[in-house]
Amino acid sequence: xxxxxxxxxxxxxxxxxxxxxxxxxxxxxxxxxxxxxxxxxxxxxxxxxxxxxxxxxxxxxxxxxxxxxxxxxxxxxxxxxxxxxxxxxxxxxxxxxxxxxxxxxxxxxxxxxxxxxxxxxxxxxxxxxxxxxxxxxxxxxxxxxxxxxxxxxxxxxxxxxxxxxxxxxxxxxxxxxxxxxxxxxxxxxxxxxxxxxxxxxxxxxxxxxxxxxxxxxxxxxxxxxxxxxxxxxxxxxxxxxxxxxxxxxxxxxxxxxxxxxxxxxxxxxxxxxxxxxxxxxxxxxxxxxxxxxxxxxxxxxxxxxxxxxxxxxxxxxxxxxxxxxxxxxxxxxxxxxxxxxxxxxxxxxxxxxxxxxxxxxxxxxxxxxxxxxxxxxxxxxxxxxxxxxxxxxxxxxxxxxx
Amino acid sequence: xxxxxxxxxxxxxxxxxxxxxxxxxxxxxxxxxxxxxxxxxxxxxxxxxxxxxxxxxxxxxxxxxxxxxxxxxxxxxxxxxxxxxxxxxxxxxxxxxxxxxxxxxxxxxxxxxxxxxxxxxxxxxxxxxxxxxxxxxxxxxxxxxxxxxxxxxxxx
Numbered sequence: 001x002x003x004x005x006x007x008x009x010x011x012x013x014x015x016x017x018x019x020x021x022x023x024x025x026x027x028x029x030x031x032x033x034x035x036x037x038x039x040x041x042x043x044x045x046x047x048x049x050x051x052x053x054x055x056x057x058x059x060x061x062x063x064x065x066x067x068x069x070x071x072x073x074x075x076x077x078x079x080x081x082x083x084x085x086x087x088x089x090x091x092x093x094x095x096x097x098x099x100x101x102x103x104x105x106x107x108x109x110x111x112x113x114x115x116x117x118x119x120x121x122x123x124x125x126x127x128x129x130x131x132x133x134x135x136x137x138x139x140x141x142x143x144x145x146x147x148x149x150x151x152x153x154x155x156x157x158x159x160x161x162x163x164x165x166x167x168x169x170x171x172x173x174x175x176x177x178x179x180x181x182x183x184x185x186x187x188x189x190x191x192x193x194x195x196x197x198x199x200x201x202x203x204x205x206x207x208x209x210x211x212x213x214x215x216x217x218x219x220x221x222x223x224x225x226x227x228x229x230x231x232x233x234x235x236x237x238x239x240x241x242x243x244x245x246x247x248x249x250x251x252x253x254x255x256x257x258x259x260x261x262x263x264x265x266x267x268x269x270x271x272x273x274x275x276x277x278x279x280x281x282x283x284x285x286x287x288x289x290x291x292x293x294x295x296x297x298x299x300x301x302x303x304x305x306x307x308x309x310x311x312x313x314x315x316x317x318x319x320x321x322x323x324x325x326x327x328x329x330x331x332x333x334x335x336x337x338x339x340x341x342x343x344x345x346x347x348x349x350x351x352x353x354x355x356x357x358x359x360x361x362x363x364x365x366x367x368x369x370x371x372x373x374x375x376x377x378x379x380x381x382x383x384x385x386x387x388x389x390x391x392x393x394x395x396x397x398x399x400x401x402x
Numbered sequence: 403x404x405x406x407x408x409x410x411x412x413x414x415x416x417x418x419x420x421x422x423x424x425x426x427x428x429x430x431x432x433x434x435x436x437x438x439x440x441x442x443x444x445x446x447x448x449x450x451x452x453x454x455x456x457x458x459x460x461x462x463x464x465x466x467x468x469x470x471x472x473x474x475x476x477x478x479x480x481x482x483x484x485x486x487x488x489x490x491x492x493x494x495x496x497x498x499x500x501x502x503x504x505x506x507x508x509x510x511x512x513x514x515x516x517x518x519x520x521x522x523x524x525x526x527x528x529x530x531x532x533x534x535x536x537x538x539x540x541x542x543x544x545x546x547x548x549x550x551x552x553x554x555x556x557x558x
Contacts, residue, residue: 025509032413032501032517047472054441057483058476061510096439136472156499157476158506170498364439 001030002037010166018070022162026169029159035170039132039151044076044164045120046112047136047157051360053101061158062106065165070110076164077113077125079137080301080328082364083356084116087334089347090354091326094364112164116355117330118300119229121148124330129251132175134163138242139233139300139378145243147228149251151175154242174242180252181261182215182245184208186269190276193222196389199377201271202231204279206239208269215245215259218271223249226303233300234377283380283387286371288402293370295397297390298328299358299379304336306390307353311342313394319350320400326361327353351397373402404548406556408528410521412542414504416514418490422533423461424526425453429470430477430503438477443484462535463488464525468500478503482515490537492544493519494526518542527555 003011011027013020030038052058081104082097083090108114115124118137121144127133129149135141136155144150153173155163163169173179186209188201198219205214214235219227223246235241245253253259281288297310307329319325327346329337334355337343346353358376361367363383372379373386373396380387386402396402433451437443446453458481468474475498481487482503491504496519504515516539525544529535534547548556 021509025506028414028505028509029498029501032496032505033498034411051438051473052476055438055476055480056441057479057507057511060483061506064510138472154472156502157473158479158502159498363435 001027001035003027007038007168016068018065018068019166021064021068022165023168025162026166030170033170033172035172037171038168039171039175041074041134041163041167041169042131043074043125043127043133043135044072044160045125045135045137045140046076046078046160046164048079048360049103050081050097050101053103059102062103062161066106066109070165072111072164073167074164075113075125077115077117077120078107079118080116080355080357082360084354087354089352090356091324091352091361094361094367096364097360115330118357119330122303122330123332134160134169136160138236139229142232142236142242142244143229145174146232146245146250180243181213181263182253182259183212183265184214184267184269185260185265186214186216186271188216188218188271190271190273193219194389195222195224195227196375197276198227198231199234199375200276200279200283202234203238203283203377203381204271204275206235206237206241209235209239209241211240212266213243213245214241214269215247215253215256215265217247217256220246220249226306229300229303230377234381237378237381280387283377284385285380286384286386288386290402291371291400292323292373292386292396292402294324294326294367294372295393296326296328296358296362296372296374296379297376297393299374299376302327302329302333304333307333307337308342310390310394311345313391314349314351315345317349317398319397323397323400325351325397326358327351328356328358329353331355404550404556406546408521408523408525408544408546410518410542410544412516412518412539413496413501414508414515414517415539416508416516417536417538418462418516419534419536420460420462420489422464422529422531422535423458424464424529424531426451426465427467427469428453428465429474430468430500431471431473434477434481438480443481443486457486458488459486461488462490462492462537464492464529466494466526468497472499474499475502475506479506482507482513483511488515490516490539492521492525492529492537493517494524495519518544523555530554
């Protein structure tokens, strides 16, 4: 593998032992994966770290970097903790997440941005068009590649960390322009496309596209930041998609023809009302109707306007006794909600608005065994759940029945 | 005893000898999730996988490719560090998520788990459970010793 003069110096320890060690790992990964060279990255994002708080292998590596006095070389943010320990609205933590994680202090010493969110592109680590990034978190990578025009692959956990310390990753996949062309054409023809349909479309797309890049036509009118976030997160869960194009909307797709790189699509997929209905059924792997224990929304983290709309639905109502309503978002949205009086409405209604990770909490007991309803395609893929739109979720939290 | 040598690409160095365990694609995070959370890994927990309830300790794991979570490599690293991981890995095609486990085990802990892929014969058709294998991750070779009469594409 070709290394630049500076990269050779990093590997030889000229920039200190931490960079040397991190570079050693990157170069071995590059040689193993047959990368022709490395690429300079301008930002990193660390993956689902709190799940790893008892992993001696991972902790030992982070500890080693802290001992060596390492600091991240590029803006580096971090995925959510299971639930903010300082927020009284946070739900009781499952046993495995109780007690202090050493990682919080280690990351502070490595100068990681403490934004604790899976939507760093909205808060704390906002990239611009054309930047190369070394980010973990599949839902964030698909968003920034597609909507912002960032160049990024889904970095494996561990690679996110050493990339943050060196500002380098492997030059491969979506870092190369020729790999960013749309391949599959997906026509969405739905009578009345609604905001919540995007998660369902994403869930279906992931299954039919696998690793191919879809060009999605017919959703331009309703494609808000929140809709695009939710569609990508679902697609990156059911498939290994890291990018999509929307003609006339996403930056690398001025036209349908350009999005496809002036080639014919390898396949054409049609999404109509029937496909949406069938997909919704599939997402509800816990069956239809009946009593529910938890309603969990905000995976990935709700945008501020999603928090506002859930509060509107809750206003003047009460969550049923014995049912829990969890609304996950990032710290900035919580602060805005407090200032606007929206946090108070949610609290009054008996909901919990907190910064945390539904995915982490809902896959661990006691919560894993509970009957859960969610509007998240990602949650519906990773555990047994009932799918519902945001409105259906809130209605179910109030009545206690799906 | 039939013998043969497969040649391919070495992705992570070291030499290991052991018994083959041939399985379908694996998501290592799903395979060890409760162990990861509790800090103590032992057997494979994924009830949908044919390795369910088994330990990889001392085995040479043969599978086409890995699937699922970006935490797959770090989970495999943990299994290796705790001594319950495979001795070597043979894939049809290795991806970066999986490779991170053995590479970081080598760079940060000095433990060698050789990884080889892109062999000149399909390992899923040639290698059978219980075959005696020697994997050389520096040269990218796999030496296969197999009982006579086993249904396999292995040629002497």
